[in-house]
Amino acid sequence: MKQNFLFQASNISKYYGQNIGCKNVSLDINPGEVLGIVGESGSGKSTLLNCIYGNLEVDEGDIFLNDKSKTILNFTKISEPKLRLIQRSDLAFVHQNPRDGLRMNISAGGNIGERLMAIGHRNYGEIRQIAANWLEKVEIDVSRIDDKPSTFSGGMQQRLQIARNLVTRPRLIFMDEPTGGLDVSVQAKILDLLRNLVRELGIAAVIVTHDLAVVRLLADRIIVMQNGNVIEAGLCDQVLDDPQHKYSQLLVSSVLQV
């Protein structure tokens, strides 16, 4: 195994009874890289994402993380509490629907602060200050710090979810359709935000999306899935501009030109 890798999943399979969730999928990510996972609904993108994050138990395969202390952890071998700790410190997960990733009945500041407390922060003033800085970073007016996310618009909620996830400085962030369900002007803002954060903080990301324009702007490499299998993988612009597989060609040629 290479020394500088951050994350590696090898031969991941997940079955739902007779049905294939995903089959024999391997991928690896270096620090600071953005990997896109594309494919139509039901192709296994979200299943794969949840498997490699450790949310879903895999039926076959191994998942390795080179953690902050340079120890290589195998998700399928470590204890449940250890995995939860890793998920909160080294990793992060941004849901398509911000309601799944936020606590709607506590304040915006509380949503960010909670993550800090979970990794050991105790100084209230300091936590509030960090939360305020992050609200600013994701362009939410700091005066809204004590408001509940239920009073926010969808785009603001999504940005809050991103702040909540990034405050602990994860090294790898998993995103499931992070801009799905948002109107296009808000999408653009979130794309810009993600790109800058990824570059400034050197965070690596895995992004699941069915929006090819989004992956083109964000991803270095992509994998294309169909029926739970990876049918093509490679350089982002190469797969989009000169797809080699029949299904990838169909996917790319089906996009409406604006």
Added chain:
Amino acid sequence: MIQIKNLNKSFQLYNQNDTNINVFKNINFRVNKGEVVALTGNSGTGKSTLLKLIYGSYVISKGDVLISDINIRKSSPRDILKLRKNKLGYVSQFLRVVPRVPTIDVVIEPLLEIGCEKKIALKKAQEILERLNIPKNLWNLSPLTFSGGEQQRVNIARGFIHNYPYLLLDEPTASLDQNNKNVVLDLIEKAKLNGSAIIGIFHDETARNKVATREVNLENL
């Protein structure tokens, strides 16, 4: 040096009656440091395709593209990304950027990617935008709202802000007025003197004659 060896490209279109399109066969030429090679030939002879093969955006069907000692066909996506970041520049005809990002941020991006300090990057971006006659009041606006010629100049600014030793230019002067065309030709001339190896497509014959050291006609190969 860029070396093209027995290069073949065909497209297999599975969803369009399995059509196989042969673009070209057995292309051979090399471009040395300080040379500008102009690709010529009618539309459809594969000039842009050739640039995309060199850049790694298209898959090579047969043959090799060597950039210095790097073989594009045998390179991993990571190797190609590294090459693009540091050594291989590409000015396309189309501007693809995140919507709502200001022009100045679009232009400094290639420098930030290689770890350049933001202050220095901004200074260089201002210089090149001024040189390309992009009015200062547009720098903080997204280039997606600009005219075709302005968008093209933003693309050129991105391509020339870093001194790439290898540079691919797809119609860099196509929609520019004479004055801006000359600015771009000067930039190319300067890159040439700096020792860059450049391959370009120039439909404008006077522009081509001005900067090209050699022509490669794809129809005669």
